[in-house]
Amino acid sequence: MQAATFLAYLAAAALFVLGIRRLRRPETARSGNTLAAFGMVIAFLATLFVIQFQGLLLIGAATLLGAVVGAVSAQRVQMTAMPQMVAAYNGVGGGAAALIALSEFYHLQIQGDESIVAAITVPLTVLIGSVSFAGSVVAFLKLQEIAFTGSVVFPLQQVVNVILFVGILVLGANAALDAAILPFLPPVASVTAVLVASLVLGVLLVIPIGGADMPIVISLLNAFTGLAAAASGFVLENYILIIGGTIVGASGTILTRLMSSALGRPLRKIIFAGIAASGGGKGEDQEERPVNDASAETVGEYLKDEAEKIVIVPGYGLAVAQAQTAMRDLVDALEAEGKEVLFGIHPVAGRMPGHMNVLLTEAGVPYEKLYDLEDINPEFDDTDAAIIVGANDVVNPAADDPEQDTPISGMPILEVEKAERIIFIKRSLSPGFAGVDNPLFYDTDKTMMLFSDAKQGLQEVVEAVKNG
Amino acid sequence: MQELLAQLAIFVIAAFLGYELISRVPNLLHTPLMSATNAIHGVILVGGMITLATDGGAVIKAVGFVAVFFGALNVVGGFWVTNRMLGMFGPPVKRVKKRREG
Numbered sequence: 001m002q003a004a005t006f007l008a009y010l011a012a013a014a015l016f017v018l019g020i021r022r023l024r025r026p027e028t029a030r031s032g033n034t035l036a037a038f039g040m041v042i043a044f045l046a047t048l049f050v051i052q053f054q055g056l057l058l059i060g061a062a063t064l065l066g067a068v069v070g071a072v073s074a075q076r077v078q079m080t081a082m083p084q085m086v087a088a089y090n091g092v093g094g095g096a097a098a099l100i101a102l103s104e105f106y107h108l109q110i111q112g113d114e115s116i117v118a119a120i121t122v123p124l125t126v127l128i129g130s131v132s133f134a135g136s137v138v139a140f141l142k143l144q145e146i147a148f149t150g151s152v153v154f155p156l157q158q159v160v161n162v163i164l165f166v167g168i169l170v171l172g173a174n175a176a177l178d179a180a181i182l183p184f185l186p187p188v189a190s191v192t193a194v195l196v197a198s199l200v201l202g203v204l205l206v207i208p209i210g211g212a213d214m215p216i217v218i219s220l221l222n223a224f225t226g227l228a229a230a231a232s233g234f235v236l237e238n239y240i241l242i243i244g245g246t247i248v249g250a251s252g253t254i255l256t257r258l259m260s261s262a263l264g265r266p267l268r269k270i271i272f273a274g275i276a277a278s279g280g281g282k283g284e285d286q287e288e289r290p291v292n293d294a295s296a297e298t299v300g301e302y303l304k305d306e307a308e309k310i311v312i313v314p315g316y317g318l319a320v321a322q323a324q325t326a327m328r329d330l331v332d333a334l335e336a337e338g339k340e341v342l343f344g345i346h347p348v349a350g351r352m353p354g355h356m357n358v359l360l361t362e363a364g365v366p367y368e369k370l371y372d373l374e375d376i377n378p379e380f381d382d383t384d385a386a387i388i389v390g391a392n393d394v395v396n397p398a399a400d401d402p403e404q405d406t407p408i409s410g411m412p413i414l415e416v417e418k419a420e421r422i423i424f425i426k427r428s429l430s431p432g433f434a435g436v437d438n439p440l441f442y443d444t445d446k447t448m449m450l451f452s453d454a455k456q457g458l459q460e461v462v463e464a465v466k467n468g
Numbered sequence: 469m470q471e472l473l474a475q476l477a478i479f480v481i482a483a484f485l486g487y488e489l490i491s492r493v494p495n496l497l498h499t500p501l502m503s504a505t506n507a508i509h510g511v512i513l514v515g516g517m518i519t520l521a522t523d524g525g526a527v528i529k530a531v532g533f534v535a536v537f538f539g540a541l542n543v544v545g546g547f548w549v550t551n552r553m554l555g556m557f558g559p560p561v562k563r564v565k566k567r568r569e570g
């Protein structure tokens with residue numbers, strides 16, 4: 001490689017690292033993203049010199065097409081649909097890595113070039129890339145609620161996965177050893193079979209995982225795609241692919257761990273979620289306990305006449321019902337009555353960590369009204385009403401109870417039970433994704449349950465506050 | 469062989485670098501970070517370009533074309549959506565000070 005292009009790649013890598021560094025703080029995050037993008041432009045231009053402008057027309061056309069589709073989709077996507085958009089971008093990256101490795105293998109075979117490095121890294125790239133692609137597609141379909149919603153399980157799922165994985169290893173080894181294991185299957189066909197089997201594996205790995213754990217899965221698949229890109233760097237002997245891919249692979253893995261611990265969901269539990277989810281009986285042994293079933297009018301009246309300081313806790317249900325604008329209307333109506341309204345945002349509220357902040361600021365809720373967990377918890381002491389919209393787990397005191405061993409045990413919660421009154425706007429009494437019943441539901445003196453879709457419920461409360 | 473050893477060394481160092489880079493990140497930034505690193509692995513675009521530039525039959529060209537398309541989609545979509553996300557965060561608030569005054 002020319003010294004100049006090597007140095008350009010080095011500059012690109014440095015910009016990636018600087019970009020990620022700046023992304024660690026809210027103040028500098030945006031400039032960090034821009035820096036990393038700039039690094040990508042350098043990598044692109046340097047590569048044009050590496051390939052000596054061969055196939056420029058096709059490369060230009062494909063790049064332009066991808067860039068236009070990427071820009072338009074990124075600009076148009078609703079912020080509520082953003083997690084699946086990230087999944088989609090991640091998936092195509094993984095797919096690209098698999099295709100590149102397959103194509104390079106085919107090319108080497110034609111040339112009769114038997115590189116041992118390629119023989120090992122090609123099947124590996126195809127495996128990881130294809131799993132990431134198929135897994136991301138499933139994550140996209142789940143979040144978009146097109147298919148595979150909830151946890152899809154079938155008997156012997158783990159056994160099938162293991163058999164499939166062993167099969168992929170055999171096929172990969174067969175490709176690497178020039179069809180020594182399966183003489184009837186030539187190397188290129190072997191790698192193609194690895195690709196197909198890995199796609200199936202990717203689907204099977206992700207379908208049992210419920211929608212609420214999808215952000216963590218997407219983050220994990222993000223790390224996978226990074227690794228696939230790095231592995232393809234070994235195939236193509238390209239430094240920027242190795243560096244960029246590896247950094248994402250490693251940082252993505254750590255990020256996944258950070259996210260799962262913020263959620264109180266150990267990675268192991270999520271990945272093997274299928275088994276647990278199918279065995280756990282949510283409905284069993286549930287006695288009818290009385291709840292304080294309140295109407296929107298009652299809630300509106302209480303808020304208007306008796307509450308001064310109100311804290312709103314938005315959750316997953318708010319995002320699903322796309323109720324952020326109705327939420328904003330409620331804030332306006334309450335403030336018109338002279339109330340103090342704050343938001344308590346749990347670290348994992350919404351569909352991804354930090355997602356709720358994005359949704360609410362997009363709906364026009366001022367940024368300074370959004371309080372983090374540590375900042376809002378002291379506020380509950382003198383709060384008159386805590387309104388919980390489409391959330392449960394993040395306020396469930398069971399997480400704090402050392403007596404109970406629940407899937408959410410240890411997760412920090414918003415201490416709404418310290419508020420004077422608690423109002424849940426929720427579709428039903430069903431526990432959240434963690435499947436843990438919330439004792440607050442049954443505290444009839446303190447809690448009002450408004451059973452409704454988040455959007456409709458909020459709209460009715462707004463009306464009640466305005467007209468009541 | 470020399471080349472391969474250099475690549476392995478870079479791989480190991482980059483892995484540690486990625487590991488160290490993400491530490492004590494506020495929860496707020498998990499999503500943008502995921503989205504931005506997602507865009508960075510779009511560097512696979514480079515691989516697609518190399519494939520597409522290779523002399524080969526129609527199959528290699530077609531596969532390379534799709535790979536470049538995917539890679540560019542990953543890069544542009546990834547950085548663009550991250551930028552939109554971060555644009556909504558607005559200026560930071562110094563919460564602690566405000567509390568103490570009040």
